[in-house]
Amino acid sequence: MTLEFPRKSTLAHPPSLHPSYTSTVLRAPKKPLIIVPHTLSELTGPVYGHDKVTETDSDLTRQHDGEPQGERIIVTGRVLDEDGRPVPNALVELWQANAAGRYVHSRDQHPAPLDPNFTGAGRYVTGEDGRYRFTTVKPGAYPWRNHHNAWRPAHIHFSVFGPSFLSRLVTQMYFPGDPLFPFDPIFNGIHDAKARERLISRFDLDTTVPEWALGYQFDIVLRGREATPMEEPHEH
């Protein structure tokens, strides 16, 4: 079987071991990964929960009785493959801290206020154009004790199911111009500067809704299927 999904694409990912992110030191495998050919197991992938996603799942400002505190934002973009083709019917899940930089998570001990009107979790299933859209609030930065005076840049976690288990992706979206970028080991675990930039959303005035919310565009790019191999025309 020929490989349908290129492997070189995955060079964009950070290495498992990135010592300045201290938790990687004991959690990164030491033995090399074993390269496996793609079987039906890898080329298929889950389609679950898509039919249960409702409108308020993607509007994090309407999941409670009142409105959450903070700067309301719209985050939208397309799920694409690396050839620029939209990925329809992709389940996009996100989760994030509130405007004060606190997760609703039971183990988050950061002494910033919890917001009774904000959970910070949402879902969307992309349409034919691969587009998704969330309404939420801008998450705050927060300290995380990885090193002295460590603060995570504001970010939103994204979990995406593409068409196969090998296109499964969990990533983070950042905000343009964040002064914390040079100091964040998680962001800088991605060695290629251009690849890092793909995780920074773009402020977009056209997405911005007057008198109501700022807008950001963030495309998520998954591995793409290679085109059917063709004999290239050539001269002898």
Add this chain to the structure above:
Amino acid sequence: MSTDRPDGISPSQTVGPFFHYGLTPGSAYPKVPVTVDGQVAAQGTPGERIVVTGRVFDGEGTPVPDAMIEIWQADAEGRYAHPADGRARASNSFMGFGRSDTLADGTYRFETIKPGRTPGLNGGEQAPHLLVAVFGRGMLKHLYTRIYFDGEPSNATDAILNLVPSDRRQTLIARREGSTYRLDIRLQGDGETVFFEI
């Protein structure tokens, strides 16, 4: 073909320690409506009902309490609930996908059915297996592995298992205890699990 071809794929980032309410909320976060968990097969799903469980450990043998395991598997007849598997499917709702976070002692757990043999390379058949993705704090990208089942004669001829050096294959084969299959996942160090690049 679109003209705005991206420069490359979006790089992976860790799920961090606080993914639970977004990805594995269970009953702990009732405002999060859609969930998937370790109950992979509904009652009545055809096949042999099994529990697949184990613990996740780091390089010092310490349990990892903030990992998330996802499994993807075929049904009892070896068919995937996905359009790329074009074989006719009996009318059942088995989706083949499960998610489990790890407990304080590193335990993950799935209740599912044992998968059948699936199509493999060059017209061959694979031994029954689960595809596994491991996520967690301290993991900038998820790791892929597989879980095979002890006592399966087809393990001996499985093309993927045979890519693994024989002295490491046992890290992929779950040990049977009644209807429970047990396999620990060691991210690093002694008995390190075999991870795959796919």
